[in-house]
Amino acid sequence: MKLTDLTRRAGEWLRGAGPMHDVVISSRIRLARNLAGMPFLSRCAPAQQEELANRLRDTILEAKIAPGMLYVDIVSAGELDRELLVERHLISRQQAEAKHPCGVAVNADEDLAIMVNEEDHLRIQVLRSGLQLSETIGKIMQVDDTLEEHMDFAFHSRFGYLTACPSNVGTGLRVSVMLHLPALKMTGEVEKAFRAASDMHLAIRGLYGEGTEASGDFFQVSNQTTIGKTEERIVEEFCEQIIPNFIDYERRARESLLSRRCSAVEDKIFRSVSLLRSARLIGSDETMYLLSLVRMGVHMGKVKDIDLKTINELFLLTQPAHLQRILNRTMEPPERSEARAEFIRRRLGAT
Amino acid sequence: MTFKCDKCDKPATIHLTEIVDGQKTEKHLCEDCAVTEGITVKTNLPISQLLEDFVLQTSSSVEASQELNCDVCGLTYEQFREQTLLGCPNDYEAFAPVLGPLLERAQEGATQHIGKVPHRAGNDQKKQNAILRIRAELKGAIAAEDYERAAALRDQIKELENT
Numbered sequence: 001m002k003l004t005d006l007t008r009r010a011g012e013w014l015r016g017a018g019p020m021h022d023v024v025i026s027s028r029i030r031l032a033r034n035l036a037g038m039p040f041l042s043r044c045a046p047a048q049q050e051e052l053a054n055r056l057r058d059t060i061l062e063a064k065i066a067p068g069m070l071y072v073d074i075v076s077a078g079e080l081d082r083e084l085l086v087e088r089h090l091i092s093r094q095q096a097e098a099k100h101p102c103g104v105a106v107n108a109d110e111d112l113a114i115m116v117n118e119e120d121h122l123r124i125q126v127l128r129s130g131l132q133l134s135e136t137i138g139k140i141m142q143v144d145d146t147l148e149e150h151m152d153f154a155f156h157s158r159f160g161y162l163t164a165c166p167s168n169v170g171t172g173l174r175v176s177v178m179l180h181l182p183a184l185k186m187t188g189e190v191e192k193a194f195r196a197a198s199d200m201h202l203a204i205r206g207l208y209g210e211g212t213e214a215s216g217d218f219f220q221v222s223n224q225t226t227i228g229k230t231e232e233r234i235v236e237e238f239c240e241q242i243i244p245n246f247i248d249y250e251r252r253a254r255e256s257l258l259s260r261r262c263s264a265v266e267d268k269i270f271r272s273v274s275l276l277r278s279a280r281l282i283g284s285d286e287t288m289y290l291l292s293l294v295r296m297g298v299h300m301g302k303v304k305d306i307d308l309k310t311i312n313e314l315f316l317l318t319q320p321a322h323l324q325r326i327l328n329r330t331m332e333p334p335e336r337s338e339a340r341a342e343f344i345r346r347r348l349g350a351t
Numbered sequence: 352m353t354f355k356c357d358k359c360d361k362p363a364t365i366h367l368t369e370i371v372d373g374q375k376t377e378k379h380l381c382e383d384c385a386v387t388e389g390i391t392v393k394t395n396l397p398i399s400q401l402l403e404d405f406v407l408q409t410s411s412s413v414e415a416s417q418e419l420n421c422d423v424c425g426l427t428y429e430q431f432r433e434q435t436l437l438g439c440p441n442d443y444e445a446f447a448p449v450l451g452p453l454l455e456r457a458q459e460g461a462t463q464h465i466g467k468v469p470h471r472a473g474n475d476q477k478k479q480n481a482i483l484r485i486r487a488e489l490k491g492a493i494a495a496e497d498y499e500r501a502a503a504l505r506d507q508i509k510e511l512e513n514t
Contacts, residue, residue, distance in 0.1 A: 036440065043424045043438035119436070141467070148469055154440040159450075160464025162440045166450055167457060169443075171466040188367050201459055227454060228461020230484060 003072060003081055004325070011088050011127070012111040014312040018130015021308070022299040023247045025178040025218065028089070029136045029235070030125040031144055032163045032172035036152040040164040041117055046100065049117060053101035056116045059150045060105045065143055068108030074098060080330070083321035089127060091115055112143065119164050120172075122147070131243055133175065137235045160227060170227025175238050176205075179246055182217040182296045183253035186265075190219075193249050201225050202242065216285075217292040221246065254300060269297035273306070277350035281337040287318045287344065306348060314347055356381035421445035482511050 013026040034040060035052070044052065057071050074082060074095060082096040090113045091104050102117035115123040124147070126140040154162040160170035168174070184190040194204050205220045221242065223234055257265045272290040276282075295311050297303035316322055318340050324330055327339055354363040356379060363379035420427040422445070426438035431446065443450060454462045465484045485508050492501040 039439040164436045170464045225459045230466045
C-alpha cells in the first residue's frame with residue numbers, strides 16, 4: 001500500500017455508518033507505551049532517537065500485526081503528506097511538525113495507526129466509525145499483546161505503564177469519541193453538557209485533538225483519568241454512561257428544534273444545501289459549517305437526495321491537503337477556495 | 352465577522368444566543384470572561400498548572416522537592432516543572448514524593464494501577480494487581496450494599512493471597 005492510495009477514499013472512520021452515527025462520528029482508543037530500559041524521547045540523544053525509530057519500525061513491520069502495513073517516515077515525507085496524515089487523524093499535529101526521527105505505521109483498513117517517537121515511544125491508535133468502543137478496545141489490546149511479544153514495555157507495579165507525561169500513566173489509555181452536536185450548539189445547551197462532562201473528569205476538545213479549539217459542531221470527548229481504573233472500566237463508563245447521555249441530549253435538542261423552530265431549522269438546512277451546490281468560492285471553515293447542517297438535515301429526514309457517505313467524504317476530501325492531492329497540484333488558499341467549490345458542486349450533482 | 356468580548360476587549364470565542372420568552376439576546380465573550388460568568392469551565396487543566404498549584408500549596412515540600420533529581424537520566428525537578436515531561440522510567444521512582452500527590456489530584460485520587468499487566472511482568476505482579484482489582488470491586492459492592500457479592504470477593508482475595 002502507498003500513501004497516495006489513501007487519498008481517494010475516506011478512512012474507515014468516515015466511510016462507514018457505525019452505530020449511533022446520527023450523533024457519534026467515530027470512536028478512538030490510543031495506548032501510550034515506552035520501551036523498558038530506554039530514556040523517554042525528550043531525554044534521548046539524536047542517535048538514540050534514530051536507533052529507536054528504526055528498531056520500532058522493523059519490529060512493527062515484522063510482527064505482522066495487520067495486513068498491508070504501510071510505514072511512513074515523517075521527516076522525509078513532504079509537507080503535504082504530513083498534512084494529509086493529520087487530516088486523516090493518523091498522526092498528531094505535534095508529530096507532523098517534528099524534526100526528530102519519527103514515523104507512523106498504518107494498516108490497509110486504516111483503522112490502526114502506530115505512531116513511533118511521538119511524545120512516547122509508541123502511540124497505538126484504533127479508530128472506528130460510530131460508537132464501537134468495545135470492538136475498538138478488543139482490537140487495540142490484541143495489537144498491544146502482539147507487540148509485547150517482541151519488546152518489553154516500561155512498567156511499574158504501582159504506576160502501571162510508564163509514560164513521558166504523568167497525565168497518561170497507568171493504563172496509558174485515552175478514549176476519544178467524536179460527536180456531532182449541531183442541535184445542542186444551536187440551542188446553546190452545549191455548554192451545559194460540557195460543564196457536566198467536566199465534572200466527570202472528561203476533556204472536551206476540537207476536531208483535531210489536543211490544543212485545538214472546539215470549533216464548529218464537532219467535539220471530542222475523552223477521559224482524563226488513566227490510572228486507578230481498569231481499561232475495561234474506562235471504556236464501560238463511556239459506553240454505558242457518558243456517550244448515551246450526549247446522544248440523548250442531542251437527539252432531544254433536535255426534536256425540540258423540529259417541534260418549536262421547524263421553519264427556522266429547515267431554512268438553515270436548505271440554505272446550506274443551496275450554498276454548497278452553487279458557491280463558486282468556499283473556504284474550509286465555511287464548508288465544515290454548511291456540511292454540518294446538511295448532515296443534521298439528512299438525519300432529520302429533511303434532505304433526501306444527498307447520502308451520508310457523500311457528506312462524510314466531503315468533510316475530509318475538501319480539507320486543504322486532500323484537495324491538493326486529489327487535484328494533483330499545490331494551490332494557495334484563494335485558488336483552493338475555487339477548486340473546493342467546484343469539487344463540492346460535482347460531488348453534490350450540481351452544475 | 353469577529354466579535355470583541357462584551358466584558359473586555361479581547362476577541363470573543365464564546366457566542367451565546369439565548370431566547371427567553373421570545374426575546375433574543377446575544378452574548379459574545381472571551382474564554383476567560385466566559386469562565387468568570389460561569390458559562391464555560393476550563394475543561395482541561397494542564398498538568399503543569401496542577402503541579403504549580405500543588406507546589407504553592409505545600410510550601411514545606413518545596414525545598415525538599417527541589418533537591419529531587421534522577422541519577423539515571425539526570426532530570427532535575429526544575430526541568431520537570433518546566434517541560435512537564437519526565438525523562439526516563441526511573442523518574443517515577445526518583446520523583447515519587449512529588450508524583451504521588453500530583454497524580455492524586457490529577458487522576459481522581461488514584462495512584463495505583465489496577466489494569467493490564469504485561470505478560471512478561473512477573474506472576475507476582477499480576478497477582479498483586481488482580482488483588483487490587485478485586486479490592487476496588489469490593490469497595491463498590493460494599494457501597495452498593497451487595498454483601499453477598501462482597502463476601503464472595505473477600506474469599507477471592509483470600510484465595511489469591513494464599514497461593
